[in-house]
Amino acid sequence: MAQKILISTGGSGGHVVPATILYEHLKNQFQVFMTIDNRGVKFLDKNKYNIEIIDVPPISKNFFLLPFQFFMMIYIIIKSVIFLKKKKIDTLISTGGYMSLPLCLASKILNIKLLLFEPNIVLGRSNKFFIKSCKKIFCYTDKIKNFPKKYLNKINVIPALLRKEFYEIKRTENIDSCVNLLIVGGSQGAQIFDTLVKKSIVELSRKYTLKIYQQTNAFNFEELEKFYKNENINHSIFDFDEDISNIMSRSNLCITRAGASTLAEIVFLNLPSIVIPLPTSKDNHQFENAIFYNKMGCNWILNQNEIEDETITNKLGNIIDNKDEYLSKKLNMKNFSYQNTWNNINQKITFVINEN
Numbered sequence: 001m002a003q004k005i006l007i008s009t010g011g012s013g014g015h016v017v018p019a020t021i022l023y024e025h026l027k028n029q030f031q032v033f034m035t036i037d038n039r040g041v042k043f044l045d046k047n048k049y050n051i052e053i054i055d056v057p058p059i060s061k062n063f064f065l066l067p068f069q070f071f072m073m074i075y076i077i078i079k080s081v082i083f084l085k086k087k088k089i090d091t092l093i094s095t096g097g098y099m100s101l102p103l104c105l106a107s108k109i110l111n112i113k114l115l116l117f118e119p120n121i122v123l124g125r126s127n128k129f130f131i132k133s134c135k136k137i138f139c140y141t142d143k144i145k146n147f148p149k150k151y152l153n154k155i156n157v158i159p160a161l162l163r164k165e166f167y168e169i170k171r172t173e174n175i176d177s178c179v180n181l182l183i184v185g186g187s188q189g190a191q192i193f194d195t196l197v198k199k200s201i202v203e204l205s206r207k208y209t210l211k212i213y214q215q216t217n218a219f220n221f222e223e224l225e226k227f228y229k230n231e232n233i234n235h236s237i238f239d240f241d242e243d244i245s246n247i248m249s250r251s252n253l254c255i256t257r258a259g260a261s262t263l264a265e266i267v268f269l270n271l272p273s274i275v276i277p278l279p280t281s282k283d284n285h286q287f288e289n290a291i292f293y294n295k296m297g298c299n300w301i302l303n304q305n306e307i308e309d310e311t312i313t314n315k316l317g318n319i320i321d322n323k324d325e326y327l328s329k330k331l332n333m334k335n336f337s338y339q340n341t342w343n344n345i346n347q348k349i350t351f352v353i354n355e356n
Ligand SMILES: CC(=O)N[C@H]1[C@@H](OP(=O)(O)OP(=O)(O)OC[C@H]2O[C@@H](n3ccc(=O)[nH]c3=O)[C@H](O)[C@@H]2O)O[C@H](CO)[C@@H](O)[C@@H]1O
Pocket: 012, 013, 014, 015, 017, 119, 120, 184, 185, 186, 187, 188, 215, 238, 239, 240, 241, 242, 243, 244, 258, 259, 260, 261, 262, 263, 265, 278, 281, 282, 285, 286, 289
């Protein structure tokens, strides 16, 4: 009988999107289930996956709520134990984050094989907590910061997880007559980008033909739309677009945060990018993610706190005018990504799951 695998996820798109990719990789060979919290549901199509909601409220820093949170956690752990037993789960794969804590603890209680997934260059806190009890951890490199040395042998390096459509879509083209600029902040957007880039875009539009693809949140949508209309700049604004591979493929330059999945996707599609890591990201993981690709010559990094009025205008202008650097970034990305194939990843993951 096929092994029963549970993928536990939730929170942001950075956790949920990889969970859906793991699901797609495994669904033909195993019986796969997924648990997700309420926050994460908006990042997937509920009808496509065998999902169960196990909601884990965010951990509050309010001291008086601690006893309540403690009992709540016990309740969710018991619920998780019952779920794992009822479904007869053989292997749990956690995509990290505090929402996976109860299920990971439940897998420990029941002695169920635990596999972790860490797409960042810094080990997440929840993954660190379970590193001792997990069997293996899937990472994109074996040089992970904050990783306990004695468990280094648990790292299983895989190429970055990408949705199937990324392998089917055409890679990005060079800047030719039009600059197709994608501005993207990760699954939750980056509100600061809206104000940070506006002025530069207006200035650049006087010199170059631009098409702007910009992600923003629902709150800013109308205002941004009005702004581009008034400035007569060709634009397409979106909130969370499931067909992002298509938008990326049509772009030829990008400004982005440094979420692990977004970076992997733009590198795979050879889209040269200015990366502005979120300065407040936990353990500065976004900066480390950006540096990882930067060392391979795949991006330009800007520090958000050092950005002044002209910084982005000058940077974009330089990139557009100096094609050598632009083309060398593209080539570096191409060389880095050639081993990333759906089958290669599939074999690596399946091997670990079947291992005793
Ligand atoms: C603010 C923050 O702490 N973000 C973290 C969060 O991911 P966060 O969700 O911010 O960012 P990621 O780039 O990892 O993932 C976003 C995913 O959403 C997809 N997408 C985005 C916009 C859209 O319109 N359509 C769409 O499909 C992207 O293609 C990508 O697959 O978890 C990641 C994995 O631990 C971390 O690396 C990020 O730093």
